[in-house]
Amino acid sequence: MIKLRDLEYLTAIDKHKHFGKAAQSCFVSQPTLSGQLMKLEEQLGLQLVERHRRNVMLTPAGEQLVKEARKVLQAAGQFESCAKALLDPFAGDLHLGLIPTLAPYLLPHIMADLNTALPNINFFLHENQTKVLLQQLDEGKLDVLILPYLEEMDKFESYQLFDEPLMLATQKNHRLANKKDLSLSDLHDEKILTLADGHCLKDQAMGYCFSAGAKEDNSFQATSLETLRHMVASGMGITLLPALAAQGNLASDTIHYGQFQAPVPVRGISLVIRPNYSRMQCVRAIVASVRKSLNGIIT
Amino acid sequence: MIKLRDLEYLTAIDKHKHFGKAAQSCFVSQPTLSGQLMKLEEQLGLQLVERHRRNVMLTPAGEQLVKEARKVLQAAGQFESCAKALLDPFAGDLHLGLIPTLAPYLLPHIMADLNTALPNINFFLHENQTKVLLQQLDEGKLDVLILPYLEEMDKFESYQLFDEPLMLATQKNHRLANKKDLSLSDLHDEKILTLADGHCLKDQAMGYCFSAGAKEDNSFQATSLETLRHMVASGMGITLLPALAAQGNLASDTIHYGQFQAPVPVRGISLVIRPNYSRMQCVRAIVASVRKSLNGIIT
C-alpha cells in the first residue's frame, strides 16, 4: 500500500527539484526523503526521478505520477478539513423522535429554545409510536427520542425531563367537572374514551383508570388526541389528557380539564438515546434546554 | 498525517458493520483494526463509530468521513494503476532530437523498424542544431538525441550508432567526378560550398577539407543540404555531403557523388542521452533497432 507521506515527498521533489530543499519543506532530513523516495521507486518498479548534481528532474513516469499524487493529497486534505468541520459537537443534523401524543403539544414549548441553544444543529422531527421509535433509534435512524419512559427502555440510556400530569377531560357540565379534590378514585365505574392500540398513552392512562375501577369504552378508539378531545367536547364521554395537550385549550368553553389531587397520575417524559451515543455534549445541552423551557409550564 | 490504511479500516467497518468481518476483509486481526480505528478517532478528535454488541454503526461524522475516505482511496487506487500502466518500459512518449543534416535522410531508414520494435512508444521528432539539442536534452525536454558525436558531449552518455561517410558532390562533368581513387588531398585548393554557421556538418566537413588544403567559399552559405545540393547541381561549386543525404539521389543526372578512398572522411553518428536516464531498456532497443536498420545501407 502506497503511503501519503511518500506522495508528499514526490510532490516536494517536483516543486523544488532539489533533495535538500524538498526535505526541508517536508521537515525531514535529506537522507530520509532520499531513502523514502528510492523505496517508493522500488515499490512501484519505476524510476521517478533523474538524479544529477546540478539538476534533479522527474522522469516522464514521475511527471505523470506527480499529477496523480497531487490528486490523492488533495482528497486527503479534504478528508481532514471535513473532519475539522465536524469537530464542532454542536453542529450537524439531529433526528428527534417523539410520540404523537406529545409532539404537537411539547414542540411549541421547546423548539425556540433548542434552536437558540444549538443554533448549528438541524433538528429533524419524527412522529411515531413508541415501538417504532425505539426500533429506529436502535437502527440509528433516529438520534434522540422524547417520550414517556417505560421499563423496556432500560437497555437504552435515558434522562428524565419532566413529569406530565394527566388531567381529566370532561364536558363543562359533567358531574366531575367542578368536583373539588378530584382524585383517581372518582373515576370508579366511569367509562373512559381511549386512543387506539399502540399509543402508549392508552396503556398508561388506562393503567391508572383500571386500577381506580374505571372501564374502557370499547365502542371505539380515537386515533389522535384531537379526535379524543372532540369526542369529549361533543359529550361522548370523558378521558384523561396529558397536561401539555390540555394546556393549549384551557380556555375551551365546552371542555373542562380537571386536575387530580395527589397522588397525581403522571407520565414521566424522558429523553432516550443509545448508550455510547457519540454526541453526548449535544444531548446534555438538549436535556438542559428542554428542562429550562418547561420550567414554569409544567409545575 | 492521516494514513490510507486507516481509511481502509473505516470503509471496511462501514461495509461490514462488524469489527471481526471488517478486519478479515482487510486481512488483519480484529484487535488491530479495532485499535487503529480508535487511534484514528482520537487523532481526529471525533467519534466515528458507535459500538454495540449487536449493532455497529457509524456516527453522522463517520458517515460523512467515509465518503471522503472513499474518495481518497479511489485517488490512491488511480495512482497505483497509473503506475502499473507506466511500468511497461516500452511504452509512453519519447522525444527524439536530430540535427537537420541527418533527420530527413536517416528517419526514412529507421522509423519503420523503430515503430515495429517499439510499437507502444510514441516518437516525437525534434529537429534542431546540436547546441540547442544538447540544451534541451539537459533540460529534459528531449529524451534521446541522434547526432554526430562531439567531445563536448562527454558529460552525457552516448552510444555509437554508425559512421556516416562524407561524399564529394560535384557536377557530373567536374574534373573530380570521374577520378579514380578519390582522396581528400584531391580537394587541395578547391573551393567548398558550406552550410551556414551553427550546423555541425560545416565544422566537421570543413575540418577535413581545411586539413586537406581546401578553402571555404565565403561568398554565401546554404541553410540546408537541399539548397547546397541544388547549388552543386547548378554548377556553383562542390561540397561534401553525408552519405545518407547523397544516397537518395544517387541516380541524379546532374550530380555525381564521389566516394573517398581510405582514410574515408566520416562523421560518427551517436545516440546521446542523459546519464541516469530512466528508460535504458528503451534506449538499448532503439540503439539495436537503428543499427540493424542501417546494416547494409551504411557499409
Add this chain to the structure above:
DNA sequence: ACTTAATCATAGCTAAGGCCTATCCTTTAA
C-alpha cells in the same frame, strides 16, 4: 437463572520501518 456464544476492548510483545546523525562519493567551482 445459568451457561454459552458472540463481539469488541485491553494487554503485552515483536518486528518493521521511518527518521535521525554522521559520513562517503562525485561533481563543480575557485
Add this chain to the structure above:
DNA sequence: TTAAAGGATAGGCCTTAGCTATGATTAAGT
C-alpha cells in the same frame, strides 16, 4: 588542488502496526 555542494550510504533509535491471548459485556438458549 582544494573546497563546496548535493545526493547516497551506514548504522542506530524509536515509534507503531501488527500479532496472540485474554478480558468484559451482552444476547440467546437451555
